Amino acid sequence: MTTLAHFQILASLLFAIGLFGAVTRRNAIIVLLSIEIMFNAANLSLVAFWRYSPHPEQLSGVMFAIFGIAISAAEAAVGLALVIVIYRYYKSIQVDEMRTLKG
Amino acid sequence: MDTAFIILSLITVGGAVWAVTLRNLMHAVLSLVLFFFGIAGFFFYLNADFVGWVQILVYVGAVAILAIFAIMLTHNLTAEDEPEFFSLRWLTGLAVAGAVGAVLWFAIKNNTAMSQVAPVGVASNVADIGRKMMTDWVVPFEVVSLLLTAALIGSIVIAMEQISHRK
Numbered sequence: 440m441t442t443l444a445h446f447q448i449l450a451s452l453l454f455a456i457g458l459f460g461a462v463t464r465r466n467a468i469i470v471l472l473s474i475e476i477m478f479n480a481a482n483l484s485l486v487a488f489w490r491y492s493p494h495p496e497q498l499s500g501v502m503f504a505i506f507g508i509a510i511s512a513a514e515a516a517v518g519l520a521l522v523i524v525i526y527r528y529y530k531s532i533q534v535d536e537m538r539t540l541k542g
Numbered sequence: 543m544d545t546a547f548i549i550l551s552l553i554t555v556g557g558a559v560w561a562v563t564l565r566n567l568m569h570a571v572l573s574l575v576l577f578f579f580g581i582a583g584f585f586f587y588l589n590a591d592f593v594g595w596v597q598i599l600v601y602v603g604a605v606a607i608l609a610i611f612a613i614m615l616t617h618n619l620t621a622e623d624e625p626e627f628f629s630l631r632w633l634t635g636l637a638v639a640g641a642v643g644a645v646l647w648f649a650i651k652n653n654t655a656m657s658q659v660a661p662v663g664v665a666s667n668v669a670d671i672g673r674k675m676m677t678d679w680v681v682p683f684e685v686v687s688l689l690l691t692a693a694l695i696g697s698i699v700i701a702m703e704q705i706s707h708r709k
Contacts, residue, residue: 455643460562
């Protein structure tokens, strides 16, 4: 039988994979997509908590997941627009080549 | 654990690992689509049908296509100077992600409330979600619609700035 702990461990594993991608990769697009993996892991965790909650008729976890999806879609749109502008300026989207602010 | 959970776990973990390790950016985005489908499968498995369909529409339909467009607009299909396996950068990332994952795993393992089995008959139908969204959740709903409008206008302004400078 699948318990709540299985879902939460899977969600934390996916969150760790997304964090690994976000701190390791140099390409800005892949960094943004790793952040999307972390968003999805959090949504999976929220929906699993809703499914196992004593008051599922409140629909709290489902509502959190829907608002999370809307916010992460807005983040992806702005982030990819920024990537395109950065590419026009630096002719590159490697995150460690953007160091104008470094002292 | 039942069979559906194991299959969906393999799909999502495999898609996520490929998405963060593959060097060809297009292959990475396609593995990410596999991951998004796996998460949508989990939402169906958890009886949250509406969230599953929203996941497919927003992530597979919009975010993945947007990422593919960004890759094509930046002419950068293969990332040559990505860190090698077991380089210092790679090991540092693995240590950070491993530490965060270990803390979460420890917290979940030590929580006895996590070992309950799923109650039967829990489902979310779209009519209830719509009613909740228009009553209890109407303020967050309006705030999110404002946020989406701001993001839409903001991304257009950010991407158009360079064109006005060029004149």
